[in-house]
Amino acid sequence: MPLPDITARIAAACEAAGRSPAEVTLIAVSKVQPPERVTAVLEAGHRVFGENRVQEAQGKWPAWKDAYDGVELHLLGPLQSNKVRGAVELFDVIHSVDSLKLATRIADIAQQVGRCPGLFLQINTGDESQKAGVAPEQADALIRDIRALDVPLLGLMCIPPVDETPSLHFALLAKIAARNGLPGLSMGMSADFEQAIALGATHVRVGSAIFGDRVRS
Template identity: 85%
Template sequence: MPLPDITARITAACERADRSPAEVSLIAVSKKQPDERVEAVLAAGHRVFGENRVQEAQGKWPAWKDSYRGVELHLIGPLQSNKVRAAMELFDAIHTVDSLKLARRIADIAGQIGRCPTLFLQVNTGEEPQKAGVAPSEADALIREVRALDLPLRGLMCIPPQDEAPSLHFALLAKIAARNGLAGLSMGMSADFEEAIELGATHVRVGSAIFGERPVPA
């Protein structure tokens, strides 16, 4: 199983950056993966997973959460306003808060259900029009507004453009987080998580390097 190889690479990256591996959480991205692959990783003892879609996660994770103690589920895909309640009831962390409107919706439902997942703001570091996320120039203001709602804001998340050096975007995200006193940095995926760790990532999102390529739908 590739999981031990990934954890060894995380440890090595932390050593190069003079960091403790305990500072980095490996999110195994299980979206669209066959159940048997996910269950193999669960059976190996891993407990932190990421999903892109609320509806897909609803179909499989409640049962796995009952069967495997200590599962921590992270939403790493876009969150629609009509899915907020369902997401907050299932997920332990949401990495894709990108507007004051969404933050207010989360705050309203948190007051109703008495709990709120840990939150990350998504920053569109490449300012790509097709991607979600707040613009870097607007991030500080959104951070202040979310904090004013008394929400559990842990940090920031980004997905760098495919055709640019990810290190530039990781460094920008870390700079925004540092000046706002945020400890969490959700950045780095299968191809670049080691670089992200060396630039301060606290959460890396790794899918295909753990599970293999997703099956092509028939």
């Protein structure tokens, strides 16, 4: 199984950066993966997983959460307002908050259901029109407004443009987080998580390198 290889690479990247591996959470991105691949990783003892869609996660994770103690589920994909209740009820962390409206909706639902996931604000570091996230120059004001909602804002998330050097975007995200006193940095995927760790990532999102290529029906 590739999982031990990934954890070893994370440990090596942390050592090279003078960091402890305990500072980096590996999110195994299980979206669009066959159940047997996910259960194999669960059986290996891993407990932190990421999904892109609320509905897909609702179809499989309640049973796995019952069967395996300590599962922590992260929502990585865009969150529509009509899916907020389901996300708040199922997920432990939401990485894709990208507006005050969405954060307010999450806060309102959290009050109703009695639990609030940890939140990451998604920054569109590449200013890509097709990608979710707030523009870097708007981040400070939005962070201030979200903090006023009294929700657990853990940090920032980004997905660099595929045709640009990811380390430039990781450095920008880290700079925005540092000046706002936010400890969490959700950045780095299968192809670049070692660069992200070198620049301070606290959460890396690795799918294909653990599970293999996605399987779509």
